[in-house]
Amino acid sequence: MRSVSFAAWLAVIIAAGPVMADNTRESTPKRGGTLTYMIPADAPPSLDLHREATYALVHAVAPFYSVLMRVNPENPADTTQFVCDLCTSIPTPTEGGKTYTFKIRTDVKFQDGSPLTAADVAASWHEIIFPRAGVLSARANWYSVVDSVAAPDATTVVFKLKFATSTFLPSLADPYAAIYPKATLDKDPHWFEQHVMGSGPFRFVAYDIGQDIKGERNPDYYHKGLPYLDGFVGIFAEKQVVRVEAIHSGRAAMEFRGLPPSAINDLNRELGDKIKVQTSDWNCGNLITPNERRKPFDDVRVRKALLLAVDQWGGAPALSKIANVHTVGGIVFPGSPLAATKDELQRMAGFWPDIEKSRAEARRLLKEAGQENLHVELLNRNVDQPYKYVGTWLVDQWSKIGVTATQRVVPTGPWFAAMRGGDFDVVVEANCNSVVNPVLDTQKYLPHDVFVENYGGYSDPEEVDIYNKMLRETDFTRLRALMRQYETRIVDTEAREFPMLWWYREIPERSYVHGWKIGPSHYINQDLSDIWLDQGPNG
Amino acid sequence: MYQYVAKRVLLVIPTLVGAAALVFILMRLIPGDICVVRLGSGGGSFDPRAVDLCHAELGLNRPLTVQFLDFVWGFFRFDFGISMWSGKPVSQEILARVPISLEIALMATVIAILIAVPLGTISALKQNTWIDVVVRTLAIGGIATPSFWLGIISILFVLNISNAITGTPWMPPIDYVPIWRDPLRNLSMAFLPAITVGYRYAAVSMRMTRSSMLEVLREDYIRTARAKGLIEKIVINRHALKNALLPVVTVIGIEFAFLIGGLVVTEQVFNLNGIGRLFVQAVQNQDYTLTQALVMLTVAIFVFSNLIVDLMYAWLDPRIRFA
Numbered sequence: 001m002r003s004v005s006f007a008a009w010l011a012v013i014i015a016a017g018p019v020m021a022d023n024t025r026e027s028t029p030k031r032g033g034t035l036t037y038m039i040p041a042d043a044p045p046s047l048d049l050h051r052e053a054t055y056a057l058v059h060a061v062a063p064f065y066s067v068l069m070r071v072n073p074e075n076p077a078d079t080t081q082f083v084c085d086l087c088t089s090i091p092t093p094t095e096g097g098k099t100y101t102f103k104i105r106t107d108v109k110f111q112d113g114s115p116l117t118a119a120d121v122a123a124s125w126h127e128i129i130f131p132r133a134g135v136l137s138a139r140a141n142w143y144s145v146v147d148s149v150a151a152p153d154a155t156t157v158v159f160k161l162k163f164a165t166s167t168f169l170p171s172l173a174d175p176y177a178a179i180y181p182k183a184t185l186d187k188d189p190h191w192f193e194q195h196v197m198g199s200g201p202f203r204f205v206a207y208d209i210g211q212d213i214k215g216e217r218n219p220d221y222y223h224k225g226l227p228y229l230d231g232f233v234g235i236f237a238e239k240q241v242v243r244v245e246a247i248h249s250g251r252a253a254m255e256f257r258g259l260p261p262s263a264i265n266d267l268n269r270e271l272g273d274k275i276k277v278q279t280s281d282w283n284c285g286n287l288i289t290p291n292e293r294r295k296p297f298d299d300v301r302v303r304k305a306l307l308l309a310v311d312q313w314g315g316a317p318a319l320s321k322i323a324n325v326h327t328v329g330g331i332v333f334p335g336s337p338l339a340a341t342k343d344e345l346q347r348m349a350g351f352w353p354d355i356e357k358s359r360a361e362a363r364r365l366l367k368e369a370g371q372e373n374l375h376v377e378l379l380n381r382n383v384d385q386p387y388k389y390v391g392t393w394l395v396d397q398w399s400k401i402g403v404t405a406t407q408r409v410v411p412t413g414p415w416f417a418a419m420r421g422g423d424f425d426v427v428v429e430a431n432c433n434s435v436v437n438p439v440l441d442t443q444k445y446l447p448h449d450v451f452v453e454n455y456g457g458y459s460d461p462e463e464v465d466i467y468n469k470m471l472r473e474t475d476f477t478r479l480r481a482l483m484r485q486y487e488t489r490i491v492d493t494e495a496r497e498f499p500m501l502w503w504y505r506e507i508p509e510r511s512y513v514h515g516w517k518i519g520p521s522h523y524i525n526q527d528l529s530d531i532w533l534d535q536g537p538n539g
Numbered sequence: 540m541y542q543y544v545a546k547r548v549l550l551v552i553p554t555l556v557g558a559a560a561l562v563f564i565l566m567r568l569i570p571g572d573i574c575v576v577r578l579g580s581g582g583g584s585f586d587p588r589a590v591d592l593c594h595a596e597l598g599l600n601r602p603l604t605v606q607f608l609d610f611v612w613g614f615f616r617f618d619f620g621i622s623m624w625s626g627k628p629v630s631q632e633i634l635a636r637v638p639i640s641l642e643i644a645l646m647a648t649v650i651a652i653l654i655a656v657p658l659g660t661i662s663a664l665k666q667n668t669w670i671d672v673v674v675r676t677l678a679i680g681g682i683a684t685p686s687f688w689l690g691i692i693s694i695l696f697v698l699n700i701s702n703a704i705t706g707t708p709w710m711p712p713i714d715y716v717p718i719w720r721d722p723l724r725n726l727s728m729a730f731l732p733a734i735t736v737g738y739r740y741a742a743v744s745m746r747m748t749r750s751s752m753l754e755v756l757r758e759d760y761i762r763t764a765r766a767k768g769l770i771e772k773i774v775i776n777r778h779a780l781k782n783a784l785l786p787v788v789t790v791i792g793i794e795f796a797f798l799i800g801g802l803v804v805t806e807q808v809f810n811l812n813g814i815g816r817l818f819v820q821a822v823q824n825q826d827y828t829l830t831q832a833l834v835m836l837t838v839a840i841f842v843f844s845n846l847i848v849d850l851m852y853a854w855l856d857p858r859i860r861f862a
Contacts, residue, residue: 042820045577045624053578053585136593138578141586193626209627209635210820211812212714235714235810242713242810245694249710270708284582412580413571413825420575432582444584452587453579 029515033533035232038243038255043210043236046193049178050128053138055522058175059256060213060234062526063227064111065178065198068102068121068157069169071435073530076519077280079336079436082173086121087157090169097164097474102157107222110181110199122151123182125159127189135189142171142440145471164474170437175523201227201529211236221529228515228532247275247508253533254509257522258282260324260385264506274511278518281326282503283333283441284432286390289497293422293457301369303495306376306426307350308362309401314355315393316501323389326504331442331487334502335520337476338438338483348492362401376405379424381415390500391428419455427455432503434523438483439470445490445497456496463489463496547849551842555835559614562834563607566827573597573623573825597623610831619832624824629832632817639715640806640813642725643732644798648791650737651744656787658741659748660780666753674745681742687804689735694808697731713810732809736802740794747790751783758782785852792848796841 041056049057049065069090072081084090087102094101108116129146131137145168147160161168178198184191191197196204201223202215216231235252237243244263246252248270259267267275290297290306297303312328320326328351332339345351352358366372376398380391388409395405410418418424433441448454450464466486473479490496507518515530574593578585594600598609613620619629662674694710701709711728718725755761756779764774802815814833821829 042816043625045824046626053581055581134592134596136589136596138585138589140588141584208715208812209625209632210817233714236812237713237810239807239810241691241694241808245698245710246713246810249698249708251710251713411571411823413569413573413576413823416572416575416579417570420572421570430582431584433584440584451584453584 029228029532030534031228032230035229035531036252037234038246038252039234039236040243040255040257041236042238047196048192049176051136051138058523058526061196062175063200063202063215063232063528064196064204065200067177068172070173071519071524073525076517076525079520082169086179098161100159104155104157105222106155108199109220111197111203114181116199117154118151118157120182121157121179122149123185124179125149127185128177163472165471166474166479167437167439170435171440173435175434175526201527227529232528253513256507256526258324258505258507261321264508267508276509276511278507280505280518280520281335282505283436283520284430284503286428286430286500287497288426288500289429289456290426291422291424291457294425296369296371297425299369300495301365302371304349305362305365305401306398307495307498308358310350310397311355312351312501319393319501323386324504325386325501327502329502331445331490331499332438332483333436333520336436336438338480340487344484348488349495350491350498359401372402374403376403377425378405378407379418379427380407380409382409382411386503387428422457434521436520458496547846554842555838558838559611559835562831563610566830571825576824620828622826622829624826629829632829633836636812636814636817638717639811640799642729643736644795646729646733647737647740647798648795650733651740654741655744655748659745660752662749663752678742678745681738686735686739687808690805690808693731693735715812732805732811736805744787744790747787751786752779755779755783788851789848792844796844799840
């Protein structure tokens with residue numbers, strides 16, 4: 001097979017972006033109106049995107065900020081399309097893939113009227129990658145490959161990497177990477193925790209603590225003609241019943257995270273053609289982690305038996321009717337070119353097409369390991385969708401090979417405490433990411449001694465070695481081959497982690513809402529600039 | 540009287556300190572870590588160095604004794620510090636939520652009194668008649684029905700009825716507007732939760748009014764009043780009801796205090812940004828400072844509402860002396 005350079009492959013995709021965008025445009029957008037939408041969470045801890053990790057913050061403040069580059073808002077479903085926001089073009093790396101030089105737009109202003117320059121972009125990224133003492137940056141470890149970031153002049157930002165990697169460009173499209181004014185950052189990097197000062201499509205109007213956030217159209221927005229809306233109101237509501245009824249009654253037009261099938265069915269039944277639903281595979285999935293510090297889960301035969309007992313192909317159609325899960329996949333998001341094909345998947349334990357054969361092998365392995373009467377306590381998080389559904393399904397699946405399983409369902413805090421303290425047999429956890437960036441997304445599978453938030457309690461130098469090769473590989477074909485090796489080792493050979501069905505986003509929107517396109521993550525495409533209303537309570 | 544009040548106020552201090560110690564210890568016994576919840580609950584990977592920094596920022600790496608002394612010292616200065624979750628002053632977090640909780644509590648109390656006192660009295664006066672049976676059924680229904688369930692049902696009921704009548708489903712607003720800014724919007728948001736909460740509240744008070752009235756109506760002084768030839772209205776209103784209301788006032792006082800911070804699920808069902816919802820969030824997020832402050836606030840409300848109830852006894856029953 002002919003090798004394709006990852007950068008060249010990405011460049012082709014980026015160039016194709018606008019063409020695809022034109023094909024997907026619905027009709028002529030109308031100006032005006034206020035979009036009211038539900039934010040399906042309690043209020044975020046602070047307003048600082050660099051610092052926080054909750055989607056609630058992205059849903060609340062992304063419309064106020066600009067980013068250097070982003071997932072193509074016209075086609076966010078494509079996991080490889082990235083477009084500029086503040087940059088003028090996506091650069092081809094130089095110096096062997098180690099230097100990225102971005103030219104920055106000159107027509108951008110912050111809400112206070114001050115111009116946005118390359119110095120602001122570099123300062124913001126510097127704070128994200130190399131936070132000063134006492135400043136918290138939630139995702140600094142994503143950028144450990146970056147050696148320096150600088151603004152040699154008012155329109156240029158240069159990132160220098162320690163080595164060439166395919167992970168860098170997608171990681172720059174992180175929706176949390178808001179650009180803040182350098183002057184404010186220099187004066188007080190904590191200022192953004194309680195205040196908003198951006199240059200995005202909307203200007204900050206008000207934030208009622210714990211209740212709602214309001215924005216109004218930014219007349220100086222640099223993407224000409226955008227945004228279409230006069231303003232927006234985002235209302236925080238953690239309870240699903242409130243969100244569903246708010247959309248039902250027209251109090252809100254939509255929400256952006258995703259509702260379970262039963263709620264979508266209810267809305268469809270009640271509202272008929274007054275509602276539309278966009279769906280997508282989700283870059284989130286549950287994974288099952290056995291605790292290898294505990295016997296008998298240190299025995300690969302026992303772990304593999306548990307994996308082989310699960311009928312993912314048979315379970316997916318049924319489970320997807322009641323829970324927000326859908327697609328069978330490996331450790332890489334199914335929509336990515338780096339994901340395993342069905343054929344590749346079916347060669348791995350846990351994905352065999354013949355479930356009877358798979359379960360027979362599971363029983364044999366348990367017998368061989370002397371664990372025919374195995375009892376498993378499954379630690380789970382007290383979150384309905386889809387944790388508890390997946391957990392309950394697993395208990396049933398394991399019973400098919402004679403394993404007795406019980407669930408211990410605990411709130412988020414104790415769930416983390418039990419995982420971090422190693423107080424579990426097997427745990428239902430999740431790997432949920434924003435921009436699809438398979439190599440970074442799969443670092444969750446690295447052993448604890450390399451990736452602290454892996455709770456399997458194993459050590460595997462060979463796995464780490466494959467990962468390090470992946471991290472430095474820029475040729476797509478070779479990268480894909482390495483990803484298969486990595487996945488096979490984790491799932492099939494060692495059965496260290498069991499990827500479960502990938503989650504599924506179903507986004508309801510009132511039929512008067514147009515322009516927003518679903519992507520594989522609830523973190524991306526949230527600046528609301530493309531949304532327009534053609535009627536409705538505020539339209 | 541003044542001595543009694545002073546004694547009661549002084550008793551408040553050890554009560555609050557005891558509650559402070561209890562909540563401080565209990566919060567730290569719950570397994571979990573606010574920083575991990577904050578950075579990891581979305582399911583994504585996060586930088587472990589950020590967790591350490593977060594601990595340092597929140598002062599969680601200090602010895603527990605230092606943290607406790609800091610809390611108690613702040614408490615005596617009425618300074619509850621900064622919310623560990625939001626970084627905002629705790630007082631600001633609480634004050635932002637007080638208006639809606641207070642409004643619902645007051646409205647529910649008015650609804651409860653308006654329903655409970657007349658119906659409870661009538662029920663007692665018409666003991667063992669069909670009226671009594673209906674009132675008691677209503678009361679038992681109110682006690683047995685969880686407010687949050689009633690809340691959900693009432694929302695669905697309003698949605699379906701409005702849809703059937705106007706062709707457009709309607710539900711109360713879900714974003715709070717102060718009553719002085721938009722009274723109509725405010726009241727249309729508050730009436731449904733006030734009714735659902737007020738119904739349960741009324742049910743408890745109604746049963747108390749009935750049983751208290753039944754007891755009082757059998758007292759000698761009621762018989763004497765009737766023997767003197769007083770008209771029934773005066774016997775009931777001036778002699779019976781006033782005395783029967785003593786335990787009812789106690790119940791109303793305790794219920795009111797409960798409503799300020801206790802509408803945990805009802806506030807979530809109606810998306811009310813109140814104290815109850817804040818309480819749940821604070822505990823879920825393991826926000827020690829905010830939870831501690833909210834517990835102390837609730838304790839203070841209970842203590843002071845009981846104090847007010849005790850003082851009202853004097854007005855209702857002249858036999859009570861504060862010696």
